[in-house]
Each structure stands twice: as structure tokens, then as C-alpha cells.
Amino acid sequence: MKKSHFAAAIILALTLPSLAFAVEIKMRIGLNPDTLDPNLVYTADVNFITKMLFVNLSDFDEQNAVPTPDLAKSWEVSKDGLVWTYHLRNDVKWTNGRAVTARDVVYSMKRILDPATASPLAYMMYSIKNAKAVNTGENKDLDSVGIKAVDDWTVQFTLDKPEGFFPTAIRSVGYPVPREAIEKFGNKWFEPNNIVSNGPYLLKEWKPDDRMVFEKNPNYYDAKNVQIDKVTVYIITDDSTAMAMYESGGLDTVNVPVGDIDRVMRDPVLSKQAKSVPQLISYQIQINVKAPPMDNANVRKALAAAIDKQALVKYVAKGGQVPMDTVTPLGAFGAVPKSAKIGIPYDPVAAKEYLKKAGYPDGKGLPQIEYSFNISEFNQSVAQALQQMWKKNLGIDVALKSIEGKVYWSAIQSHNLQFWRMGFNSDYPDADGFLYGIGHTKDGEKNIQWDRTDFDAIVEKARSESNPEIRKKLYMEAEKILVQDECAVIPLWSYAYVALSKPTLKRTYSTLMADTIKNWKVVK
């Protein structure tokens, strides 16, 4: 016993000087991670932690979301668009010293597809040959999946049909996981004492609902470019508490709660530390086009034209959101530029005209309509502002209904609502993820209840098209049908939040909710 105390004291004495000079930051996560197993992580908030601990097949440019090399140095696609070949670096090591090879990638991706793993990520690989059949249990042969290690440093994917955005689509499933640790520790393999990882940071401590501590991994392949030695991530659910901690010096960076934005922007010191960060999420109103009187396209258009999005963003949402007339957020591939003039802009005169055309001049005779949203203070204020705009510009009284989260979702899916608020994100920064999901009449969410099969044809064509310019044109066509001709969706804005960071922290911001901490620097 005494001996070990002595040893501990020596180790402490040896590490103290280095700790004294260690560069350290403190940050926050809004929830206790449900898991750190990259094969299972589905919560966007946890992405930045996965990126600290594990290398990915390809990383992502934080600004325009283009895949960039990480574990894979390069990749190419065969002429027929069916075979993607990834070439791996040979200098990436697990923390147990073993090299990360193509076999690890294959093991990890097959583990996601194995129905016994029940991974929520499996569908992201459904374009790979036999992947869906294996995941649903129809095909019991995991090895029949089109994922293959050609040699130690080459992985090959064979698809069922060409998919232009394949490298983007697999961005969340490309983290190899350590087979030896998983087989030894099962569901607990990523706890601090068990974890075998390969990324820029090591997990040193995880006190659930309290904090996680990370230290730089000296054996990371790009360790020389990682400057921050220690990262403490506090698990703080309440935004205001995190804000108070930032102001008292307990955090180096924080997202500002909506209620504090005005104060921060007026504050001479804090306003200099603030930055508005765009996110690839669309805040929109979706409409059930089968529910009367919303089955009348002119009613929908009247509601759309009566919304002053600039005012909504400026006075209600406040975070620097970008008002949008189309669905795909700016920054994602296929987003429609403002200059294309697609969508229904704010125009009170036109709004009245639409309502008249619908047969309800000045709103007369329009049955009671009800706008629904999932309970939150923010959604409530947005809904109230919308209600006022519809009253002022159309003369109609729209009822508001706030519903508990899961009940709200089941009400949408059982088509019990007329129109409702929706925050729509995509797994990958591509118009496909937004338009296909919202509008495809068979494979999409089917919440808007329309039957525009011509829209299906366009998004299907865009999906298999490999020429980016043609794809962009196709998405523009699809957007026009969705938000203008049919007006089944009224986009309001693409998300943004205001972040604060101490002047000493030079950080980057991700539009994909996946900050890359290894690129952050602390300056004196």
C-alpha cells in the first residue's frame, strides 16, 4: 500500500511541471452522452466528442461541409458510379499500439449493419449492396454486404445503384471501432478504463451528468498540430446556468440562450466575444395538403405571403438566423441562391389576393385553422408572432396549439394536424437529405400528404446524377414545386445560434453541429 502511495507521489511530482504549462479549455455539452460508441452515436450534440476520440474515414470541412481526408488519404469512384475505393493512411494507431487498418473499417461498418447491434445509423449505408437486406434480417450473411478490405490499406464499397453523394452520406458511419475492446467489455467498452481509441484526444474521466475530461493523445497521427492539451467538458443541461458559468469564468465558450442575446449584443465586452453560427437546419411550417381548408393551395400561399420573415428573425428568433424562402439551408449542397427568386416572399397585398382567390375574401368564411408546435418557449413566441402577422395581413384568427414532443410527432404522423412547426435537419449536408425526406411520396416522411409523383422523379434523378451542376438544377426544380407551386412547406429560416468564446480561445465553428476541437488554439 505504502509503496503504491510513494509511486503515485513520484508520478504526480513528475507530471506536475508539465501540467502547470498545459493548455487547457473548459467547455459544455447540454446532455450526458447516451453512448460514446461511434457505431451507435445518433445524437448530434455528441458528434464533437466522437471526433475527439476517433478518426473518421473522411472528415468534413466545417464551412462548406465537403468531405476531406482523415483516415482515408483519397478516394475514387468507378466509371459506372458503383464502386467507391478508399485509400487509407498507414500511420494511424489504436491506443493499444495496433495499426488501424482496412479490416477495422470493414468490421465497424458490418457491425453497424448487423441487426443484433440495433444501430440507429444502419440506414445510412442502405445504398451499399445487400446492406438493407442484411440489416432487416432478410439476408443472414453479413459477409455478402458490399464492403470489402482489398488489402490492409484499401476499402472498397459496392453500391446497388450510383449515388453521387456517397462520401457525404457515410459521414457518420466511417469511424472504425476497436474489435478487441468491444469483445472484451461489451456495452461498457468506451468507459475511461476500458476504451481503446485512435483520435486526437484520450478519454480520461467521465462522471455521468457532471463532466468528461480529455487529454491530448501524443500518439495521434497529427498530434503535432493539436495544441490544446486538456479539454474538460461539463455536462450542463440548463442554458442559463452555462451562460452564468461562462460569465463567472468557468467556461471558455458557450452558446447564448435566446433570452440573453439582446443583453450580450449591448454589452461592450461580451458583444466582442460573440459570433453568430449558421446551422444546416431549416425552421419551417409544414402543411397537410389534404386537411381542409389547407387543401386549397391559395390558402397555403396566402399564409406564406403574409409572413414577414425578416421581422421574425430580427425581433423573435434573434440568433442571426437567415430568412429563407426555400427549404435546403444555405451551406448545404443544392441550396437555392436568393437570386433564383424561388419561393413565396413576404407580400401582404399578394397574400390578400391569394386568400380572395381561394374564395375567402378578407378571410370571410374561412373555417377555423390551427397551427401546432411542440412545447417550447421559443416555438411559442414564434407562433404568437405568426398569429399576429396572419391577423394583421389577412384578417384571420389562427388558433395556436402547443403539444408535448412525442404526442406532437405522433399527431403529425397520423395526419391529425393542419399545419405545424418543424425543425428539419439532414444527416448529410445535401439537398437530397431535405427534399427527399420531406417530399418523396413513397420513401419520404409522407407528413405533407401530397401526391406529386413528378417531384419523386426529380429527386430520384438528382440522387443518381453525378454531375453537380445538373443536380443543382434538379433540386431547384424540386424546391419550386414544394415551396412555390404547391406551397406544402413554408420555410422560415435556416438555424443559427450565437456563441461566445473568450478572447484567448481561437476556435472554429461547425455548421454540422460537429465542432473539431483538435483545430482549436489558445493564444496568450
Added chain:
Amino acid sequence: MTNYIIRRFLLAIPTLLAISIITFFLMHAIPGSPFAGPEMRHLPPEVIANLNKYYHLDDPIWKQYLNYIWNLLHGDFGPSYANRARTVNDIIAQSLPASALLGAAALFVAIVIGIPLGIISSLKQNTVIDYISMFIAITGVSVPAMTLGPLLVWIFALNLKIFPVAQWGTFKHMVLPAITLGFGSAAIIARLTRASMLQVLHEDYIRTARAKGLSERRVTIHHALRNALIPVVTIIGPLFAGLITGSMVVEQVFAIPGMGKFFVMGVTGRDYPVIMGTVLLYAVFLILANLVVDIMYARLDPRIRYS
């Protein structure tokens, strides 16, 4: 007495069983599923089917209940759908200690403030002191923790810098949340103590005690307070069970790793085993607290005897 306690323990079994049945079937009756919602919108039915199978949610409901009880008898509270890395046993083991400590501290605050406040205002009934005490008590009941917590943080952490803003670990971290959590209960205790004292002070035996020539102090503490405390003790039992199982609001405001949030998150996430675990745990604490209260009665009131 021992027989009485054993009997109470045996009676607790059907009570808990009834609670478990009602909770289980009620929670499955709420619309929504653990794997559906806008945040999981991209999951296709095939993936949801795999998840349901993984957690045996595709079994008939009666079978799910029997499995749950069977596992529970083996000390297994089941998995948490929202926390793949943790079972409900892990959650309770990791979060109950912080909640219990905070709850005990809050109860201490509640008793130390509440009982003296109630006694003073009953003795000085309808004077300024009484009005001030009761004003404090009414404030305590009316101001929610959601307001009091941030207010205390603003005064004592951000401005005076006496206590930390949030988090857990040391005595200093415990002060503000304990006051926030305990203040409302202090108010309830104060009002109850006052009402009960006023009633007792008008009893014949108090007049007798005074007639015997006992000092006012002895009359108040030995004769009046002891009897006046019976209703107070009654309320402290359930208060205690409520306080030690945590408070979502106080835990959020002060970023405390307690279990209060799981009561709420279990329901909002349709995390069935978490709902069952927290409800049953709360029920057990409530049953125990009520038992302790009944035993305390016997100590406070010589007329009460259990056989």
C-alpha cells in the same frame, strides 16, 4: 412494535405491485414511442424494428410486464433506451447519492427555518413578527425554484462571489441548491407549525400546565410543541421522500448530477424502464418515510401504541 413493522413491510408488497401495474400500463398507453420523434425522424421502419427487437418492445405487453417484474426480482431495473451506455441500475447508483445528499440538506434547511418560524409567529400571533414570518413563508411557497435558484446565483455567485455558480462536489456547491430546494418546504412547515401550535396553545392541558405555574418556556417546548409537531412530522415524511429523489429544476439550474431529471426525461422520452425505476424507487421511499412517521407518532404521543 416489531410485529407492527413486519406487517407494514408485508403490506408494502401488494402496494408496490399495484403501483407497478398501474404505471406500466399507463405509460404504455401514452401516445408516442421511444424511437420516434423529430430528432429520430430519419430512422426508417427497418431500423426501428431492430431497436424494438433489441429491447423486446415487440413482445406482447403482458409479456413485457412479466419480464420486467422477473428481472426486477433479480435486482435488474432494465436498460435505458435513451442512455445506451447505462442501465437503470447504473442511473440510480450514479445519481441517487447526489440527490439524497442534496435532499437531506434541503430538509435540514426546511426544518431549521420552518419550525422556529412557525413557533415564533404562533407565540406572537397577529403582531408584526407574525406578519413578517408568514410573509416569508408565503414567499417561499409562491416563488418557484426556477426563480429562486437563478436569483440566488445572481446575488451570491455572480455578484458577491461567495458561492460557485453551479456544479457539485464540495460543501460550498451544496449551499445554494439546498436553500433553493428547501425554502419551499420550509414555508410549508412554518405555516403548518404555526397553525398546529395555535390550536394546541388553546387546549385545556396548556391552561393546566400554566396553572401549575410552569415557566412559559417549559409550557411552549414540552407541552405545546411536542403535540403541535405531530401534523408537522406527518408532512415531513412525504417531503423527505420527495426531496431525496431529486428535483429536475434545481438540478438543472445548478448542474447537479442527481436523479430528479430522470423522472421527467423518462416520461418525455418514453424511456419505459426509467419511468418504472424512478416511480418504484419513489414509492419505496414514500412507504419507508410513512412508516418512520408512524413510529415517530408513538414517540411524540404516548396515547399512540402499535401492537
